[in-house]
């Protein structure tokens with residue numbers, strides 16, 4: 001096998017040549033030996049191949065570095081050169097690495113601006129009916145000074161990024177693998193703005209206050225995260241906006257508790273109301289009211305169901321049920337007259353052996369049996 005010529009020799013450039021010098025040398029040589037100009041000239045064809053092979057390595061920062069260190073061995077198939085990478089195999093390795101990580105090439109880079117997360121607090125009644133809510137947040141929008149171009153010139157002049165030589169990507173060795181990431185200097189565009197806008201420092205974006213009216217649907221649960229597409233931050237280099245996420249918290253209500261589509265409402269009743277029976281007016285979540293009959297002798301903890309008076313169901317005209325739970329309140333701070341009346345009531349109860357309170361008399365009968373060793 002013929003020994004390979006040095007790539008720098010082929011292009012006739014020094015080892016310290018800049019990438020621009022290498023490119024220039026390649027163009028001259030390629031033009032000279034191009035097959036279009038040298039039809040059926042085998043020697044020119046071989047030269048042209050050689051030139052391209054040399055340039056393919058020297059134009060690439062990574063390959064050039066490997067070649068500078070290991071010479072042709074860096075690109076020998078199966079050789080223990082620069083980690084055994086073969087010429088042209090760099091991207092294959094990267095593809096493999098990307099696939100291993102479960103992503104296609106380039107998908108590790110953002111395709112849009114950043115998402116924004118904000119909080120919105122609403123009343124329980126608003127969660128019931130649905131509500132249009134104004135939300136305010138800070139976002140990144142195209143700079144007004146430069147219309148998002150990032151350039152202070154009208155011509156939007158830019159030059160090739162010197163950090164990545166216009167490729168927009170920086171490769172680095174991490175252990176065995178080559179890792180490719182967007183160039184931080186030019187944010188992956190391969191270009192840098194010659195005269196950056198003073199306001200946005202060439203990013204083309206500025207932080208702005210934004211107000212948005214969002215429609216919160218009826219029946220929304222506390223803690224729901226709503227996604228509003230494309231209302232997030234604009235990305236650099238004209239990438240589309242990210243999404244806005246609104247975390248909705250539903251505030252505690254003094255009268256109503258909610259569990260899904262069911263509403264609970266605790267109704268305190270005076271002892272006499274619960275005893276004698278009454279009719280009460282109860283509030284409804286929809287802002288209305290309804291009358292409920294409390295039968296005589298209603299116990300504390302008793303529940304009444306109001307069918308279809310509960311909470312709204314998300315994306316449905318249906319409504320759940322409402323439960324009223326009675327809590328009988330023991331009177332305190334009696335007047336003299338109230339005390340007399342109740343004492344009279346009590347002596348009547350004892351004479352009648354707790355006829356009106358069967359659970360109480362039953363309980364004390366069980367206690368008696370317990371102390372007499374019968375249970």
Ligand SMILES: [Zn+2]
Nearest residue numbers: 143146197200
């Ligand atoms: Zn600007």
Ligand SMILES: [Zn+2]
Nearest residue numbers: 161164183186
């Ligand atoms: Zn760059």
